[in-house]
Amino acid sequence: MTSVPHADTAPAPLRMVIRAGIALIVGGAASMAAIALVDLVALLNTVLLVEPRARVQWESVPGFVAVMTILGPRLAVWW
Numbered sequence: 001m002t003s004v005p006h007a008d009t010a011p012a013p014l015r016m017v018i019r020a021g022i023a024l025i026v027g028g029a030a031s032m033a034a035i036a037l038v039d040l041v042a043l044l045n046t047v048l049l050v051e052p053r054a055r056v057q058w059e060s061v062p063g064f065v066a067v068m069t070i071l072g073p074r075l076a077v078w079w
Helices: 012-047 052-057 064-078
Strands: none
């Protein structure tokens, strides 16, 4: 048995290209997940009337902002 150990590995340039491709795929997936998380937090801020702009839009409904101020954090905890 005179076979060379690890003689069936791919050439170095091909391994470099494969690793770079995997890094691009993983990095792209991580960045998309981060963007989705930021969008979800922005949506929850609007729905639960956390941001002031959302509160101003609902000022015309009496008592709604007060009720959501109390229930908003409770709904966020239960969700």
